[in-house]
Amino acid sequence: MKSIESMNIKNKKVIIRCDLNVPIIDGKILDNNRIKESLQTINYCIDNNCKIIILAHLGRIKEEKDLKKNTLKPVSIELSKLLDKEVTFIDKTRGKKLETAVSNMKSKDIILVENTRYEDLDGKKESNNDKELGKYWASLGEVFINDAFGTLHRAHASNVGIASNLPSCVGFLIEKELKVLKELDKPEKPFVVMLGGAKVKDKIGVIKKLVTKADYILIGGGMSYTFLKAEGYEIGTSLLDKDSIDFCTEVLKKYEDKIVLPVDIAVTNEFSNDEEYRTVDITDIKDNEMGMDLGPKSRKLFKSYLSKAKTVIWNGPVGVYEFSKYKKSTDSLLKYLTDNNIRTILGGGDIVAAYNNAKLKNKVYHASTGGGATLEYLEGKKLPGLEAIK
Numbered sequence: 560m561k562s563i564e565s566m567n568i569k570n571k572k573v574i575i576r577c578d579l580n581v582p583i584i585d586g587k588i589l590d591n592n593r594i595k596e597s598l599q600t601i602n603y604c605i606d607n608n609c610k611i612i613i614l615a616h617l618g619r620i621k622e623e624k625d626l627k628k629n630t631l632k633p634v635s636i637e638l639s640k641l642l643d644k645e646v647t648f649i650d651k652t653r654g655k656k657l658e659t660a661v662s663n664m665k666s667k668d669i670i671l672v673e674n675t676r677y678e679d680l681d682g683k684k685e686s687n688n689d690k691e692l693g694k695y696w697a698s699l700g701e702v703f704i705n706d707a708f709g710t711l712h713r714a715h716a717s718n719v720g721i722a723s724n725l726p727s728c729v730g731f732l733i734e735k736e737l738k739v740l741k742e743l744d745k746p747e748k749p750f751v752v753m754l755g756g757a758k759v760k761d762k763i764g765v766i767k768k769l770v771t772k773a774d775y776i777l778i779g780g781g782m783s784y785t786f787l788k789a790e791g792y793e794i795g796t797s798l799l800d801k802d803s804i805d806f807c808t809e810v811l812k813k814y815e816d817k818i819v820l821p822v823d824i825a826v827t828n829e830f831s832n833d834e835e836y837r838t839v840d841i842t843d844i845k846d847n848e849m850g851m852d853l854g855p856k857s858r859k860l861f862k863s864y865l866s867k868a869k870t871v872i873w874n875g876p877v878g879v880y881e882f883s884k885y886k887k888s889t890d891s892l893l894k895y896l897t898d899n900n901i902r903t904i905l906g907g908g909d910i911v912a913a914y915n916n917a918k919l920k921n922k923v924y925h926a927s928t929g930g931g932a933t934l935e936y937l938e939g940k941k942l943p944g945l946e947a948i949k
């Protein structure tokens with residue numbers, strides 16, 4: 560894998576694929592972390608007198624009405640602010656306007672091209688890695704730098720497509736992310752994996768891969784109820800991933816001593832923040848109740864395992880953290896890990912959003928910018944975005 564520092568980029572026209580997929584509501588960026596994480600590579604290219612063309616995606620584009628809310632325009636303003644430098648936003652993903660702007664660039668100029676997924680409206684050209692599109696984008700520059708860790712597990716035109724047509728390398732963010740994940744090949748022990756989030760199905764690969772290496776796997780959040788059901792508990796209307804019950808039964812049987820499940824939970828009658836809730840032992844969930852968060856005994860139990868850990872990887876919140884009533888356990892465990900300086904890697908997506916919102920006093924060892932990419936790496940899968948660069 561070629562690093563940016565081993566690539567001759569001086570005075571070149573470079574295309575950087577960044578991950579600028581930030582949450583935006585009504586044109587307002589709620590969390591600019593991914594933009595900040597992209598700055599090192601962009602600044603390095605500025606220092607090397609490059610002409611810089613940035614490609615990135617935002618959200619999903621399925622129909623015409625998705626276009627406006629997923630424009631990268633607000634991102635270009637934020638990026639310009641953070642770089643303290645003009646960023647020219649081109650509201651097209653191809654065509655004369657883009658080509659003219661590119662041919663008029665001077666050293667250190669920066670262009671941000673509109674959301675690459677605008678191309679998905681016409682036959683999913685970006686997401687299906689349309690050959691012509693990758694070639695076209697590659698024709699705009701001389702060197703390709705992939706720095707979008709969050710999309711490494713996807714073969715899209717704006718990563719794999721361009722890399723197939725230009726001398727390519729990875730940027731500083733991808734290098735940093737991979738370095739940390741690599742440490743998990745031989746983690747300092749005890750090694751604790753904490754999993755939450757909605758579906759067991761999405762985490763089966765990781766559980767299979769890590770269950771032998773990990774000393775303990777703590778399971779909370781929506782996915783824990785399928786495990787509890789497999790153990791024979793009644794889980795009321797809590798999330799259930801029926802197709803995964805057999806898998807859970809098998810893992811629990813084989814690795815009884817490693818899998819740790821909640822012992823009490825916060826339950827309510829409706830998936831909302833408005834209803835009253837009560838805390839019950841897992842033996843006492845009523846038919847009309849659903850689990851929304853861990854209870855105090857479970858938090859204490861999880862902390863007792865985390866307290867011994869030398870390495871922790873955590874993917875997925877242990878409760879419905881989007882609701883203020885049910886973010887208590889996710890926040891409390893995050894605080895515990897940072898307060899106690901436990902070497903923790905947060906595996907992207909929701910858990911990193913929860914971490915950023917929690918505004919903790921101490922920082923976690925590593926908060927990844929990519930949830931899906933992290934999971935697929937941990938599962939031992941090849942990441943197409945990386946393979947294309949190799």
Ligand code: AMP
Nearest residue numbers: 756757758780781850851875878879880
């Ligand atoms: P995932 O994408 O699988 O990591 O799932 C993240 C989502 O799981 C978040 O939106 C959480 O609100 C949700 N989640 C966590 N705990 C629960 C729960 N007990 N019941 C329902 N959803 C949950």
